[in-house]
Structure formats: structure tokens, C-alpha cells
Amino acid sequence: MEYAEIEKEASDRLDRHFISVWEDCDALVAEGIREFRDRWANYSVHSHRKDPRNHLKDAHADIKKETDKRPIGELILEVLDPKVSAFLNSLPETHFHFFPNPYWNLRHAPVQDSQSEFPLVRNFYRRVSVKYGPKFKAETPLTNLIVMMGFKSAHDSIKQQLRHFMNTEHQCRPIDFRFQATVDNLLELLWMLHLTPTRFKHHSPDIKINARRKQTYCELCGQRNELAEYFYRLDNNLLDPDDQQEANDEQKKKLQLSHRYCTRHRPRNKDGLTWNPAYKSALQSKEQFEKEFRRLQLHVAGAVEYKPVLDDKELRSLSAEELIDRFFYLFLEGKTVTQEHAQAYFEYVKHNFKCPIAVEGETKRLIDDAIVRLTGAGTLLGADDEGKLRDIARHMVDSRLTDRKKQILVLKQGLNQTQISERLTELEGKNISPQAVSKALGVLDVRFFLD
Template sequence: MEYAEIEKEASDRLDRHFISVWEDCDALVAEGIREFRDRWANYSVHSHRKDPRNHLKDAHADIKKETDKRPIGELILEVLDPKVSAFLNSLPETHLYFFPTPYLNIDYSLLQASKAELSIPEKTARERTIKFGKKFREDTPLTNLIVMMGFKDTHDAIKQQLRHFLKTEHQCRPVDFRFQATVDNLLELLWALHLTPTRFRHHSPDIKINARRKQTYCELCGQRNELAEYFYRLDNNLLDLNDLQEANDQQKTKLQLSHRYCAHHRPRNKDGRTWNPAYKSALQSKEQFEKELRRLQLHVAGAVEYRPVLDDEELRSLSAEELIDRYVYLFLEGKTVTQEHVQAYFEYVKHNFKCPIAVEGETKRLIDEAAVRLTGAGTLLGADDEGKLRDIARQMVDSRLTDRKKQILVLKQGLNQTQISERLTELEGKKISPQAVYKSLHSTDSNFRI
């Protein structure tokens, strides 16, 4: 029971990087697998880097690019190979045949025969053995196999030998159970490495695109970056003739898709020679854009609660930054999902579906309709609507909605222009005329008035 609790805790901590350790697994190999699963997020099966960047060594695994991670072979050599080698050396000689290694049941069985007597698979394995023979070491059994065959073929070869062991030599002795559990555990680890997503996706037989690059939003607005947009349209069969023609035109060079910017904000125009003015303009206001986005995200997530503006005395108690926060609250009022919406939705589900249900068919349709009706899903802003919030932040910046305009719009709820100018003069410590207030009000985009 204690062992299961330890594994459950490790599973919760490591999430998708978890690899289970079998209870009967050899103690040395189990120790190696635990260390491997704690560290392998920082390594990649796609990386061939010799010396990773120093400033990324301590970075969290999830924020590293695959090209910034260290090769997974380094971790296997350091953590697993010594443990597996010690495990194999501790086995009776009869068990060694059932774990494939180039020194025993692969190398000798193939090289003793002439090339003419070998089948096609055996010829391929023999050529691999000759090619990589100089790299084989007796204390690196896993690396020898992976270098020669790859993760999947290594997994299949070990699994085939284990099946043969279960059919012929397994006599229910402790050493047999230990051997079986240890090999099964290594098979699980190899399969997890094999299932690591491929780095490339094919647009056509002749064009492949690196799918491990960032596929999120444009850094300057709420649209998908070019790479994400392209894959979205490819997956949903939305590519038009112009897209296909462009890909064919660039087939001999390279299909260039930005993983940082959308088509509107890409640094250079498609001819590759002229700068894009929209990019230059948006880049100059990037800091303000990110500031507006953070404010919107905080308010939509309900991080701060505000009361409606009541009177002049309350306004005079507010600082300039609080006026800006009050503006964001008033601007988003009625546009976001509130706690009342969520509570109404849960009450609906609780009273109409009292027993455990399978959410499919008619039931799923009813719940989806209730979610839209009671929470405003699809129309009101939620905490996960990052794209919409980014678009609003970009529109605020492009329409020159400054912090002063926000302050004026909030103060306008209870004060006239003269009173607003006096309040701003008090806040900023310099003279703000009523005419300046008037000009700011009339130059504010109607979409952002409250």
C-alpha cells in the first residue's frame, strides 16, 4: 500500500513525464528509472546538441524548446546503462540469452553466418552491427541497442525475447519474477520514448514543416501565428488554392512560416525584401500592449473585486492606478462570465441530472445548451479566451486609448469637465485644462467608452 501511495504521489508530481516503477523490478534498475523520470523532461529524443546553452540549464523543462534540450542519449548513458549492466551481470547465465545485446544473441548469431545464408532482416541487422560495432561497450547495453535499432525496434526485440522466456524458461522462481518485472519496466520506458511526438509534419510528400515550433498566438495581437494558422487550416481542410500554390512555389527553397507573428504582423512582407509597417508600428507599442493584456486577464479571472462608482467622495479617494483599474472593470462589466453565471449552471446540472450520467447524445446536447444559455459561453469573455483578450488589448493600443483617457472616462461618471481637470491636476501634479479633457473625450474611440 505504501509503495502504491509513493507511485501515486510521483504520478501527480510528474504528470505527463511519469513512468511507473514496477514493484518486483530490480532495485538498481528501479532506482535508475526513478532518477530518469525525474530528469528526462529536460532532454529530447530530437536534440543533437553537444553543449546546451548555459542560460537554459536551470530553466523549467516546459519553457525550453526542443532544440535547447540536451540529447536523451546522454541521460540514458548516465542513469540507466550502469544500472541495467549491473542487473544483467547479476543474472544466471541462462537468463542472459533472453535479453538482446550485440555481444550475445545478436552479434554472434549473425556474424558467424555468411552473408549469403542470411535473410533480409538478418542482413540489415548484420550491417547495423558492423556499422556501429566500434561504438559498442559492454557496460552500455541499452545504448548499444538504441544506437543500432532505434527505440521502437529495441522495444520490439526485447519484447520478443521476453515472450520466448515466458514460454520456455519461466519457472516461477524469485529470479524469474525479478527478470520479468525489470524487463517489462524497461519496455514501458522505451515505449514512452518511442511515443515522443515526431518533430515534423508533412504538408505534402516533398514539404515537411517543423511541428515542434511554437504554435500559439502572435506576440503582437490575438491572432494565431502563421505556423499555428497554417496547421489549423491544414487540419480542417481550409487551405485554398492560393495557399497550395504558394507552397508549391516555395517547394524548392523553404516554406517560411513565422512561429512568432501572424500574417498581418510578420516583420517583412512576403517578397522578403521590404519591411512591414504594421510590424514596426505594433513593435513600438509592444510593452503597452502586454500591460493592457495583463490588466484584462486579471479582471476577467476575477482577481480583483470592485464596487460601482457611487459619489464624488469615493472618486477623490482613488489614486490614478485605481482609476485605471476601475475603468477596466467598468469596460468589462456585462462582457464576462460571472460567478452568478457559473453558479446558475452548476445548479441547473445538479437539479436536472441527479444520478451519474453518460454525457453523450441527447444529454450532451442539453448540457451544451444549458452552458450557452446560463453562462454566455461563446459570447461572454472567459479566463481562457486569451485570443479575444489579446485582440482587445491590441485595439486599445492602436486606438490610442491612453491611461489618461481611461481616468477621464471613469471620472466622467460623476464629475463635469472642470471638476475632472481639477482632479487630474491633483493626481498628476501639473495643470490639466478643461479643454484638454474635452479633446481627450472626443478623440476616444466609441468602442471603449463606458
């Protein structure tokens, strides 16, 4: 209980910069994660330089520009790598090699010379050793992976090895639970870093354009921003004749296209004189939109685990936040790629492609078909479906789906309106009438009703 209270206090204090620490996590790594989460707001995942300007030292992290923050790699090297390295070195040999570290895996026999069923991983490490070898150090396990693979691929690689450990080595010993909890905790941290948005992306080098203008999603919804949409249509030969005519003056076109907003949410109308009401409306709800989007991301990625409880007595004991978690669980149920989907695809590839393969031609077609068939790709939501998740978040905000309405939708699964009003009165400490519940249900968008 005391541990939970400490984590709750840290969550309230850090808000969106909070990273949970698992109770069974190795004490040294847990210490590093606590220090990391207290400091990482002042760092950026895409900054490549230090900021020597003294006037920024005491500035609040939230008001700093991303380009004014220091590189996140510095904090990982300082705080996390020594702790993770000490933890890995304390492991027995049976556990040590279940953490993918290119330095150890290249210079020690178990991975390089093993005749295991992971030849693709072994060959990949051998190929990248030429390019990244000088940067690998034994005492920097996380940095080794991030430099070579990035946050997302490093997360996936560690998760694959943990799954292999659970299937082959886990015997419910204390060391097994400690290893599992520690690696799971590092996976959550890497995923949070992956979710931190990159401010700038480069287009192909043959396109003459300001490389510091981002070509991602609109800041207020899930559509591409105007600049990204233009290049997408250009690359796919989808430009209208009017667009082709305007494209003749490239410099003029670059100045007209927004790299922050889509056509619907651009600040001014095309005449350049009048304000766009859709922009003003969406801007007022931007904070709530980002909050809903982050909730969706975390639930889809599995970072927030929730087990539904159907018993009415248990239902009445839930807090408001737990009701909101239940809403996202029930709303996304059947819409997301599950662990069973991923495991089915993993088993398919493992049993059908045991030897190194060139993923092209007929082999590529077979694998693509398997992805669609076994994971529901294209129909189910995955952690990388950022545009779809942003659109859902925008619909939630535009439909005025408040946290109270989410609670009502969940409570509606087993209670009538009078019981719902009593439950909400108990949760909020103020009287909520059945009429207020009925009015809230009457204006809800049917897309968010729970089946």
C-alpha cells in the same frame, strides 16, 4: 495598514512577478508564497530540464530565454508543497477533505467510499490512480494535482471544492476564514501560473513539422500566427487553391510561415524585401500591449476584485490606479461570464445529471445548450478567450488609450471637464487644463466609452 504597505512595496519591487498574499492566509503558507514570488521569475512552466550552465546563474531573470530557466515544478516541490502539506495536516477533519488531493482521496475512505453527490469526481480519481498512483505522495498536495490535471484544471477543481465548502461547512468561525483565505490565495497563485504563456505546443503527430515551432496566437495581437492559421484552415478544409498549390512543397511552406506573427504583423511583406510598417508600429508598443492584455486577463478571471463606488466624495478619494481598475471593471461589465452564470450552470448539471453519464449524443447536446443558455458562451468573455482579449488589448494600444485617458473616461461618469482637470491635477501633481481633457475626449475611440 502596515500589512498593506508591505504588500505595496513587494508589488513595486516584483512588478509582473508579484503574487499577493492575503491577510487571513495561513502564516506558513503565506511564508511559502512570499518565497515563491521572490524566486519564480527564474523558473519556467514549460522547462523539462535543469540548466547546468554556470554563466546563467547570475543573469537577470527577464533576459533569460524560457528554455534556459529551470522547471517551475522544482520550486513548487521545494517551497510550496511542504507548507501546504503542513497546513492541510493541521486542519480538522471537517475541513481536510475539502481540498482535492488525489493521494488522500484515493487512499482514504471519505471520497472513495462516500455516497456523496460527486460520483464523477470520485470515479475520475479512481481511473487516474492506475496511471499516476506511483507519483502521488502525501507531502506533495499541489504537485499531485498539477501532475494529474495541469494548472488550469487543478485551479478549477480546488475552486469547486471551495464553493462546496462555502455552501455546506462555512460557519464564520476563525478556522473557516483561515481555510477560505488560504485556499483563495493558492487559487490566485495557480491562476498566475496558468496565465504564464507556454512557449511550445505540438501539432497532431501525423503532421510532419518542427514540433518546437509554436502554433498559438500572434505575439502582437489576438489572431493565430501564420503557422497555426495554415493548419487550422487545412484541418477545416478552408484552404484556397493558391494555398493548395503552395502546400505541395511542404518544406518550402514551413519556411515561409511565421510561428510568431500573423499575416498582418509579419516582419516583412510577402516579397521578402520590404519591411512591414504594421509590424514596426506594433513592435514599438509591444510592452504596453502585453500590460493591457494581462490587466484584462486578471479582471476577467476575477483575480482583481473591484466594488464600484458611486458617491462623488468617494470618487475624489480614489488614486490613479484605482481609477484604472474602475475603468476595466466598467468596460468589462456585462461583457464577461459572472459567478452567477457559473453557479447557474453548476446547479443545472448537479440537479439534472446526478448519476455518472457518458457525455455524447443527446446528453452532450443538452449540456452544450445549457452552457450557451446559462453562461453566455460565445457572446460573453471568459478567462479562456485569449484571442478576444488580445484583440481588445491591441485595439486599446492602437487607439492610444493611455492610462490618463482611462482615468478621464471614468471621471467623466460623474464630473464635468473642469472638475476632471482639477482631479487629474490633484492626482498627477501638475496642471492639467480643461482644454487638454477636451482634446483627449475628442480623439477617443467610441468603443471604449463607458455606458
